[in-house]
Amino acid sequence: MTQLVTRPVAAADLTDLRHAVSGPVWDPGDVGMVAEIAGFNLAPVHEPVGVVGATDAADVAAAVRWARARGVGVAVVATGHADFSHRGTLIVSTKRLDRCDVDPAARTVTVGAGVKWARVVEAAAPYGLTGVTGSSTDVGVVGFCSGGGVGPMIRRFGLGSDRVRAMQVVTGEGEVREVGPGDELFDALLGGKDAAGLVVEMTLELVELTRFYGGAIFFDAADAPAVLHAWRDWQAGLTENTTTSVAILRMPDVEGAPPPLRGRTVVHLRVAHLGPEIEGLEVLAPMRRVATPVLDMVDVLPAAAVDAVHCDPTDPMPSWITGGFLTEITHDTIDTLLEVAGPAHELPAVVVELRQTGGAAxxxxxGVAARAPYCVGVVAPMVPELAGIVPAVGHGIVDALGPWSAGTVPANYASPQTLAVRPGACWTDDDRARLTAVVTRTDPDAVLGGRRLGLRSR
Incomplete structure (x- = not known):
């Protein structure tokens, strides 16, 4: 469960807030507050002045106005996958914003800020449609797309943010706005997270897809050099119909892990091919010949089974993530990764991944989301006994790949520790300047996430 440290708050102020919104309001002493803001990531320690369970845009706007009048920041919690702790802020919970309406004729879906991808792919499947999701459909749609959105079919369908067509948003002044392409605020919200506004609803374009050939193949740790070097050459010749990544995966010895993998270090090949099985078999054949798999789970899958590519965990846990975009991956890149994060090392890093992020992206x-052909990602357990070690290990791995760095970090990979040492690292210089200008206009009192993301001081 998410940890919570309470702090005193003026009862009269929270009474005013309760009168201003339709949804529930919790103060730091309320037992229900912890359950309301608990999410997938159990690492954050929140110290809010209060929590609002928003039921609509009016609630979000009222909460922002209340916070602005008192010089208090506003943070949003939806599915709780992020690893940011919110202290001294008013937390807006968007779990009740659960609209999910598919328009099959327009090939769009409109979702509330509390909706996860799993609900979208289920609702779209009867029409032969699906969403441009992340590696896990347990992630919220709005959080994914507002961070750019790197998914397992990115080379064919682009970033998740590329599919957004309209948004309803609340600015830092507590104004509700409808925005679309051509509006500077629209662009700022796609890749800018919650720096320029809080997204209440989002309309996205769906894509036609009923099945794909893909999944996961796991190789023994001893085969890591051969597999990683072969992957480097293999992925370079793929068409945009195939997206792949490869990871060094240190599987914990826990219940629920597949028996062949439990407690082992393996190389995890992820692949999604948008084409017939016979074509996919031919595409993947070179990698299957590199070494004997420990487990081969690649098959023809329904579009809604996209989670089978990355096999992300489904149970809540304390976690931490960092990463960076790369301009290229060479054999020297592979050798460097093996030197600093290969199976021979005892590291508190569950996943160290190289991922294709180019093609259509x-x-x-x-939007303002950074783009590059590849990225590196590091995921680690953020338990108390490792809290002082994990960021140093993760940053060390990413820094070792500095010769191939594009200089930016995917916004959804940016940990608070990463942004503390590299403020504004999620954007190029031009996009950071453009985003900061919009944020200054839409959130003049720095109430929203610009401070946390290194765009504003306060």
Whole structure:
């Protein structure tokens, strides 16, 4: 359960807030507050002045106005996958914003800020449609797309933010606005997280897809050099119909892990091919010949089974993530990764991944999300006994790949520790300047997430 440290708050102020919103309001002493803001990531320690369970845009706007009048920041909690702790802020919970309406004729879906991808893919499947999701459908749609959105089919469909068509948003002044392409606020919200506004609803374009050939193949740790070097050459010749990543995976010895993998270090090949099985078999054949798999789970899968590619965990846990975009991956890149994070090392890093992030994503022009052909990601357990070690290990791995760095970090990979040492690292210089200008206009009192993301001081 998410930890909570309470702090005193003026009863009269919270009474005013309760009168201003339709949804529930919790003060730091309320037992229900912990359950309301608990999410997937159990690492954050929140110290809010209060929590609002927003039921609509009016509630979100009223909460922002209340906080602004008192010089208090506002943070949003939805599915709780992020690893930021919110202290001295008013937390807006968007779990009740659960609209999910598919328009099959327009091939769009409109979702509330509390909706996860799993609900979208289930609702879209009867129409032969699906969403441009992340590696896990347990992640919230709005949080994914507002961070750019790197998914397992990115080379064919682009970033998640490329598919957004309209948004309802609350600015830092507590104003409700409807925004779309051509509006500077629209662009700022796609890749800018909650710096320029709080997204209440989002309309996205769906894609036609009923099945794909893909999944996961696991190789023994001893085969890591051969598999990683072969992957480097293999992925370079793939068309955009195939997206792949490869990870060094240190599987914990826990119940629920597949028996062949439990307690082992393995190399996890992830692949999603958008084409017939016979074509997919031919595409993947070179990697299957590199070494004998420990477990081969690649098959023809329904579009809604996209989680089978990355096999992300489904149970809540304390976790931490960092990463960075890369301009290229060479054999020297692979050797460097093996030197600092290979199976021979005892590291508190569950996943160290190299991922293709190019193709259609590089042609997208919508939003301020950074783009590059590849990225590296590190995921680690953020338990108290490792809290002082994990960021140093994760940053060390990413820094070792500095010769190939694009200089930016995917916004959804940016941990608080990463942003503390590299403020504004999620954007190029031009996009950071453009985003900061919009944030200054839409949130003049620095109430929203610009401070946390290194765009504003206060």
């Amino acid at each position: 590089l042609r997208g022009t919508q």
